[in-house]
Amino acid sequence: MSGSPELDAALVEALADFAAHDRVLVATDFDGVLAPLVVDPMDSRPVEGGMPALTSLADLPDTTVALVSGRALDPLRELSGAAHDGPLVLIGSHGAEDSRAEGGLALDDDQQALLGTLDEELAAMREEHPGLRVEDKPAGRVVHTRGLPDEEARSALDAARELGARHTSLEVTPGKGVVELAAAHVGKGVALLALADEVGAQAVFYAGDDLTDEHGFQALADDTDAARAQRRLTVHVGDGDTQARFRVADEEAMVALLQALLAARRERRPRTALTPSPRPAPITDRAP
Numbered sequence: 101m102s103g104s105p106e107l108d109a110a111l112v113e114a115l116a117d118f119a120a121h122d123r124v125l126v127a128t129d130f131d132g133v134l135a136p137l138v139v140d141p142m143d144s145r146p147v148e149g150g151m152p153a154l155t156s157l158a159d160l161p162d163t164t165v166a167l168v169s170g171r172a173l174d175p176l177r178e179l180s181g182a183a184h185d186g187p188l189v190l191i192g193s194h195g196a197e198d199s200r201a202e203g204g205l206a207l208d209d210d211q212q213a214l215l216g217t218l219d220e221e222l223a224a225m226r227e228e229h230p231g232l233r234v235e236d237k238p239a240g241r242v243v244h245t246r247g248l249p250d251e252e253a254r255s256a257l258d259a260a261r262e263l264g265a266r267h268t269s270l271e272v273t274p275g276k277g278v279v280e281l282a283a284a285h286v287g288k289g290v291a292l293l294a295l296a297d298e299v300g301a302q303a304v305f306y307a308g309d310d311l312t313d314e315h316g317f318q319a320l321a322d323d324t325d326a327a328r329a330q331r332r333l334t335v336h337v338g339d340g341d342t343q344a345r346f347r348v349a350d351e352e353a354m355v356a357l358l359q360a361l362l363a364a365r366r367e368r369r370p371r372t373a374l375t376p377s378p379r380p381a382p383i384t385d386r387a388p
């Protein structure tokens with residue numbers, strides 16, 4: 101297949117409905133949605149057209165756009181190319197970091213000590229499982245097994261999960277070929293709802309491809325703002341079971357979707373033509 105992928109007619113209609121709301125939050129995962137999954141996580145690059153479409157959306161009035169990722173904030177910014185002074189909100193480390201929060205996040209002494217212990221144990225694990233990659237994050241570590249032979253990857257993932265189970269204050273989050281071990285964890289669902297409340301979104305769009313994104317889809321379905329829950333537009337990228345309302349095949353289809361959303365949002369007539377684009381104020385504290 102070549103050229104721009106065709107979007108499902110029901111999805112196009114849902115995008116038009118979504119775009120018609122006064123104030124919306126458009127949030128998306130990065131890896132596996134805007135950027136293909138790769139063996140070395142730092143080799144990840146966004147597909148053409150995705151980030152420009154998001155930035156253009158964010159420049160429209162009453163439209164907040166957020167990247168919501170398991171990655172730490174700095175690599176997320178670097179790999180996505182999102183400008184420091186740009187309109188995009190970056191939520192990193194599954195909601196434990198926010199580009200608008202001063203200093204990102206703080207760990208207490210116990211959490212710092214736990215990270216030290218974790219590093220020692222992961223160093224030992226790497227000797228037993230050569231080829232295993234460990235990604236440092238501000239609040240945790242991620243064990244990556246992509247590129248390892250299946251059998252080896254399975255046993256390494258098992259070892260990482262067992263390590264997580266031994267330390268009950270670690271949050272263990274399995275994904276595709278990864279296990280994240282975090283000393284502080286918020287979760288994409290909590291982060292999405294907090295941001296939706298903060299910007300006063302009447303409708304929320306969220307796209308993701310992985311297990312952690314299912315928490316986001318579920319949280320939006322369970323939104324205590326029942327009207328907003330009804331208006332949620334959730335999209336799963338790729339195969340596999342999902343609670344999302346819609347599905348697209350891959351990152352290229354995601355770009356087509358974002359471009360359709362941008363066009364629909366541009367066609368919408370704002371109620372007051374001269375309302376300046378609201379930029380959410382920096383937050384100093386996150387709701388529990």
Ligand SMILES: [Mg+2]
Nearest residue numbers: 129131132310
């Ligand atoms: Mg992903």
